[in-house]
Amino acid sequence: MSLLDQNWGAGGSAEDEAQDENQQGRPITTNRDGTLILIECAPQMFETLANQMKQDSTIDEDDEDAQLTTGFQLVMRACQRFYQSKIISNDKDLSGIILYGTENSLNAFDFKHIYILHELAQPSAERIIQLETLSNKDTFKAKYDELFGSTQATGYSLNEALWTCSNLFSNSPQRLTIKRIFIFTCNDQPHASNLTLERQAKQRAKDLHDVGIQLEVFPILTESITKFDFKKFFQDVLMLSDEDLEIRNNQEPTGRLNELLKLVYSKEHKKRAYCTVPFSLGKSSDGTPLEFSVSVYNMVRPCPKPTKIKLDMKTNLETKIVTKHYLPETAEILMPSDIQYGLDVANRRILFDSDEIKAIKKFGDSGFELLGFKSLSCLLPHHYVKPGHFIYPDEKYVEGSSCLFNALLKKCLEKKMFILCQFTARRNTPPRLVALTAQAEEVNKKIKNDRLASNGFHVHYLPYADDIRTLPKNDTTRAANDEVDLFKNVIRGLKFKYRPDKFENPALQTLWRNIEATALNKGEPDEFIDLTIPSVENQNRKISGYVDELKQMIFPPGYVMGTTKKSAAAKRKAETTSSPSSAKKTKPDEDVDVEAAAKSNLLSKLTVPMLKDYCRDKKLKASGTKKQDFIDVIQSHLGIAQ
């Protein structure tokens, strides 16, 4: 089957297959991307960087990055960050590094001056550590000479270098959905003196393009090379239209490089349908089932933590679990056919076999079945049992799905109704009632192409009667109006615009950073600022007046809130759990406060939304949408030198 499935077509096919695989209930094979980084090692790469590049390289204001004086070091650092980010975002993706223009050669074809530093593989700590030594100012030269030879050669062929890349891709044991080659070069016309080589290289690039391998060029500017003209050679390699060329040549050469240099701790999610299922409206009088097809997506799910694995102490290698069932009396190992499932009710053991357990759970084929429509007001705040889905029509199984779906969407929006369905996600899962609420497309009015929400239906799981618990009623006396008014002031004082991407998961981020630090033998993990801890100080600054009034109004003098009455022991416990420790925890420089962060030069540690919000508050106009743009404008606003 795997051979049959081979589909070297466009990127879209990956998604399709994922759905099909889901459909068939087979294990999902991961979609992997492959990236090869092709680096020119011309002598200019070891010159001091052009000023414009240097400036930008300090965005991370990591001291280390400031020490990257040559193009080669900078590229090595970019590769290192790329690997590090990949491990977090998608460690199944493959990457590799090939150098050309080196004295030594290492490749399958005995091409001269082409050195495969890293074959196409998943990133590892060893590779990252090696790249670290290749970028570090104290070690990079020696390490370079040791590996690739001390001089740089000019008699290389870009054609051969690209051929090596293409060969690495075709020998990849894993199927790759996206194949990319990043070329780092300071030479905008590598074969200026040799037309044959130039022609060959262009032809090769075209061939790569034809088999779906994407090429990307990252120019490196140095003291002696201050301009990179794509028109000279790379327009043909990258298949740029004249328009694109214009854009490229006017672009800051460092923009995309900076993106690579950034270390990102976030997981990447492939857009893959959870399942594609029929949506049944019922039957028409002649018995034809009225069905269209929808793809179901998960838009919000807890990001999994790195899973702890058990290693063999002797070898530090992975281990596996072998599960054996045995009888306690005889220690006899049992086969699945010997196993039945039992449960005890009123002292009688009731037995089922595994097929029966499955049959009890099976109510019907997977899909949505329409029960009716309801007014949105029927959906109460507590009607929730588990994270929902998003559905979008699918034309692959049933053509015409989109039109009917779209009609339902429009009418539900107009009439403020939701669709009530019975939803069976998988064939062996019992059905649940779901409310489908219509979602119209929402576009950011200021920035074009910034889609805030796509059109489709949200799927909300509804509880059953069995899931809703009866709780005792508590009818406390209502608060007086003046108290409520004070609280309204408190709310006004602490109001902010909630955005779901505002808060990062402290436990997850800490774990990621710690694993990385251990793997790479770093002394200290990368710093992380926890925004979920509110700063009581800041809050007090804004609302303490109202709080004091409230205290006077409601509490007897000397009352200490939050202390547990009862026993002395409990009191002691309460004290330790409440204020002092949490105050200590929130160090002033970890404050959400953007200004404080700016003063401690920690702006780059904050998230873009935070910086954006601050700019919006202060009516600052950033020159672009990049993080650095926001940092720049904030710094200049506060008069802090960069």
Next chain:
Amino acid sequence: MASNKEALALVVDIGVGMSQTAPGFDSPLQITSDILQMIVQRKMFQQSKDELALILYGGDETNNDLADENNYQNISVVFSLSPANWHLFEEIQKIKPGNNPADLIDAIVVAADHLRRETEGKRGYVAKRVLLFTNAATPFNDHSLKVILDSLRLQDITVDAIGPSWGQEEEDGDENDRPDSPTQTNGHNEDSASARPTTNGHHHHRNQKKPLTPQQKTGIRIINDIVNTTEGSLFTFREALGMLSIHQSKTVKPTATKYIMQLADIKLHICTYIQVKDNKPGIFRLKKVYARDPKSEIKVDRGRYTKDEHDEEIEKEELTDGFRYGTTFVPINKETLDDMKYQSEKCFSVIGFSDANMMRRSLYLGDTVYEVIAEPTYEEEAQTFTGLVQAMYDTNTVAIVRKCFSERSSPELGFLRPHIAHDHICMYYVKLPFAEDLREFNFDNLDVIKRNLPSAEQLKTVDNLITTMDLSHADRGREEAFQPELISDPYIQRMFQSIAQRAVTPDEPLSLSNTIMEMNDTLIQSIARKSKRTLDTVNEQFILRDTNRRQKIATGEALFGNNDISAKKARLEDNNEEFTTDSTSFEAQAAAKKKAAIKTVGTVTPVEDFKILIEQGSPSLTDVCKQMCTLIFDLINNSHGDSLFEKALQCIQCLREICIDKLEPKIFNDFEVVLKAHSSDIDGRKDFWKKIVDEKISLITSEECIESNVIPIEAKKFLEEETAIQALNNAPINNEQDDEEEDLFDLI
């Protein structure tokens, strides 16, 4: 802690009156038996501590502590007060109509006496109750009624009575369920009789409406008297069945988790309660037991082994925790791991307030909705809390909260939404996502493609559909239909039903019903009636064309599934063999498992797979050969240069041998004909055919296999001739077989 159990005496009239009924109707005794079974089941399923006794009167037997030669005759305590169990359930099923006179009042006295004796000196009973089942058709003596009533009151015993009717207005109940014509009933009766031992299911009770006899009228008056005096209630059969027809799992006692909510300097004691959470009844937890001796539970051993071909077991002490960093394994010992963990205290801190409209339902995360209230013992704090809820309610805001259950758990983000009802004031807490939990998928605007735009006419139809299927007031009482609060989880119902069925009739196959559709049949029918015409219009106006892709996959899956089952069977048999020869050796089992895991011919070791599958005998020889043929074509088609030709040749040779061996030369011969035909007209396969010729892999001849009708000269010619068309003519081909091969190519 004293349990709040109830002592309950089920007093059942089994006298003549209870079994009299017109043909086609359930007798009052039958209905009583059903109700009793439901009661006992519910007590068992809820794991209730309540104790029950069963007392029958009106039968032949006499068995009670008060009986002497003349008194308290024909009253029998068949089950003494104790928690409900299957024995009681069976006693109820065994109830047979009696035809002896027995006194209702006497029976109540026996019941009261039994309750007194059994509960005396024991603690934990909060109530004592007599549940009386009768239609009051049997005469009784009410001389000492007054004394008895006083005694019942003194002992604090409540008497409830359940019967077909209490002569009141409820006769008019719901006509829908009532059989009005006997013809309708007849068929149904059989049905309900066979379904009788099962459970609450859905058999409709045919309860005959009959005018009351004078005796019944008197009886009802007296029963009314007793019930009223003891502050009990009267129920009709219909009411009782309605109350009991839904299975309920054990109710969970609400328990509070306490936090201190912090908002700037305000610190408040709060309690959180689970309000909504997927109910997974603990009673459904399955144990793995030994099929041949269900009493013994199976233990599971999860050993750690090296992940290489040696499969060496590793002791616990030799293991360390670790993580994967790319392909690097990072060992981390326990202490470091604890240090690395994010440290947090228990907390419930308000980060700030936000507009309630920003809280899209699609963002909700987690599996629980909590209710949050102030801890009542702290009055001033509770007052503050109420003020906050009211202010949030008025300003339509929610509070964003950082919540951490304990020092050892990870902090989570959530929000509080104020909720104010006329008698209740609280907040709801639901978890929110972190930035990492969001998946920002983008979907195109549907309107961009013209054919996705519905016409005005189409929109009108959908509008009609929504109107005809509007459930907001579709209930009988014009109330909202399908309220989550009123719809039972079909899985829980079905599981309970299956348990009951299996417990009572262990050898019968399960009858699986209880779908949402079945449970809400009437409503669904009525909506379907209303929406029928609109659905027809939808069908006319919207063109929905099934591309049949799903069907293909579905049948493929069915095929696969079938294979799966037969392969499983084969595997089991296979394993059992292995088992007897070498029952404990892990290696042998692992090998067997590996062998058994093969269900299809794979590309890695096709020859081996093929041989194993043939040996297993399932799937059928034809199927396996077909798989092999497909695979050979795959290999040829996908071969870069001639890299896979060698493998393909091996497969062909193997297929040939097997076909000769199994006397199925036709399979191979047909295959080779197709192979030749397709090799000759497509580039790149010519060289493969050349290999076949070089290797002299001919059609199977009659000399090699008696089943073949290809003579050796023909076979030779077949290899030598250039075009396949001639060969096709020469070769004996059955059309049917040919079609199959064509399908094969469709697949490719």
